[in-house]
Amino acid sequence: MNLRIEGLVKQYDGRRVLDGFSAEFPEGKTTAILAPSGAGKTTLLRILCGLEKPDAGAIRGMEGRRLSVVFQEDRLLPDSDAVSNIRLAAPAYEEKECRQLLSALRIPEWEQRGKPVREFSGGMRRRTAIARALAVPADFYLFDEPFRGLDGETKSCVIACVREKTRGKTVLLVTHDEREAAEMGAVREIDIAAGQAAQMPQ
Amino acid sequence: MYNEFMNKKTGHNGIRLWAVGFWLAAWQIAGMLSREHVFFVTPADVMARLLALAGTPDFWQSAGMSYLRITSGFLLSVIFGTGLAAAAAALPRLRELLAPVMLAIRTVPVVSFVILAIILVSPRQLAVLISLTMGLPIMYTNVLDGIGQRDPELMEMARVFRIPPLRRIRRVDAPLVLPYFRAGLKVSAGLCWKAGAAAEVIGVPAMSIGLHLYQAKIYIETADLFAWTLVIVLLSLATEKLVLFLTDCLAKSQRNW
Numbered sequence: 001m002n003l004r005i006e007g008l009v010k011q012y013d014g015r016r017v018l019d020g021f022s023a024e025f026p027e028g029k030t031t032a033i034l035a036p037s038g039a040g041k042t043t044l045l046r047i048l049c050g051l052e053k054p055d056a057g058a059i060r061g062m063e064g065r066r067l068s069v070v071f072q073e074d075r076l077l078p079d080s081d082a083v084s085n086i087r088l089a090a091p092a093y094e095e096k097e098c099r100q101l102l103s104a105l106r107i108p109e110w111e112q113r114g115k116p117v118r119e120f121s122g123g124m125r126r127r128t129a130i131a132r133a134l135a136v137p138a139d140f141y142l143f144d145e146p147f148r149g150l151d152g153e154t155k156s157c158v159i160a161c162v163r164e165k166t167r168g169k170t171v172l173l174v175t176h177d178e179r180e181a182a183e184m185g186a187v188r189e190i191d192i193a194a195g196q197a198a199q200m201p202q
Numbered sequence: 203m204y205n206e207f208m209n210k211k212t213g214h215n216g217i218r219l220w221a222v223g224f225w226l227a228a229w230q231i232a233g234m235l236s237r238e239h240v241f242f243v244t245p246a247d248v249m250a251r252l253l254a255l256a257g258t259p260d261f262w263q264s265a266g267m268s269y270l271r272i273t274s275g276f277l278l279s280v281i282f283g284t285g286l287a288a289a290a291a292a293l294p295r296l297r298e299l300l301a302p303v304m305l306a307i308r309t310v311p312v313v314s315f316v317i318l319a320i321i322l323v324s325p326r327q328l329a330v331l332i333s334l335t336m337g338l339p340i341m342y343t344n345v346l347d348g349i350g351q352r353d354p355e356l357m358e359m360a361r362v363f364r365i366p367p368l369r370r371i372r373r374v375d376a377p378l379v380l381p382y383f384r385a386g387l388k389v390s391a392g393l394c395w396k397a398g399a400a401a402e403v404i405g406v407p408a409m410s411i412g413l414h415l416y417q418a419k420i421y422i423e424t425a426d427l428f429a430w431t432l433v434i435v436l437l438s439l440a441t442e443k444l445v446l447f448l449t450d451c452l453a454k455s456q457r458n459w
Contacts, residue, residue: 050362051361051362066364068363069363073355075355075359075379077374088365088373091369120437
């Protein structure tokens with residue numbers, strides 16, 4: 001079942017952040033949401049996560065289905081290590097699986113257990129947040145600028161891993177970077193600012 | 203967060219052995235210079251008296267019973283203070299209702315509480331009630347402040363990932379509240395012992411440090427007064443160190459599991 005958003009309105013202090021936004025996200029595919037800063041991308045994700053209530057409009061196709069998120073901020077427990085952070089959100093995920101996932105995201109083995117994530121570099125914390133989201137068994141994955149702060153070969157490697165792990169799942173990818181959307185295999189691009197959906201060139 | 207808080211402890215305010223030695227030496231010299239004065243005793247006199255007292259069963263029974271009463275009151279203040287703070291954080295009306303009560307307990311002199319309480323409870327229960335009353339607002343205020351410091355972003359993360367309430371409290375909330383809880387324990391433990399000992403001196407229950415302090419006052423036994431005071435200080439410090447050690451162990455165990 002596709003995820004459908006119909007006439008979503010959200011305003012803060014009289015300023016409309018989302019103004020009748022409508023879109024359809026195909027099931028099992030990746031959709032990229034592109035827009036300049038302040039266009040309401042994060043607000044849209046917060047509404048989809050259930051963290052904000054829209055002033056008007058409807059969301060269909062999410063009822064009873066589980067979602068997983070990479071927030072714009074890492075939102076990790078600073079005193080816990082990478083494996084513990086993953087298992088907090090995904091307790092069924094075995095330690096061995098956590099380690100494999102972290103290794104796939106290029107976090108060295110000796111950094112995975114025992115080292116609090118506050119001692120990690122920004123990029124490693126970001127990759128831990130991505131690992132946590134991927135470990136959660138979900139129907140929807142919401143990624144809010146997940147690859148921010150990653151560069152070069154690491155970024156390509158992480159994107160490949162994320163793409164592999166979310167194959168067949170509905171993914172909403174918020175990004176500024178069209179190349180990231182293409183590397184993630186996004187089938188559609190949605191420009192919130194324009195309020196229109198456009199087909200990605202295959 | 204707990205670590206960051208603990209790392210801020212620089213040790214500049216800590217007690218140095220040389221400073222303790224200096225003041226003990228100064229006290230010893232002053233005592234030796236005024237030997238003829240009945241009120242003045244030296245640290246050596248106090249230690250000798252303490253060793254003599256420690257050889258009697260009455261000493262251990264009195265210290266043990268006082269310890270039991272005062273730490274019971276202290277532990278009850280920790281339980282009720284933390285419980286009420288958790289409830290007040292969730293219920294703003296309860297927080298408003300409790301605010302004047304906590305302010306009143308904090309500002310009313312201990313002796314007023316003791317005199318009022320001695321009418322209501324037996325001398326044996328007095329120290330428990332007074333320790334509880336004095337520790338309660340400190341634990342309540344500190345834990346409530348700690349709950350107010352929780353990171354809203356982590357709370358949202360827990361909500362989105364549907365982390366069950368108990369696990370969320372243990373893994374997400376507790377590390378943020380624990381530094382405040384710890385600070386509350388530190389202040390509260392000392393205050394409970396001060397107030398509890400004062401309550402015992404007024405209530406003079408049988409088998410208590412308070413009774414011995416009272417008798418030391420009546421018979422002008424300055425060495426006894428200092429020796430029993432030292433016992434209170436040592437028991438107070440032991441209580442404080444033990445609860446802080448347990449809290450630190452708890453904080454460590456919560457980090458990774």
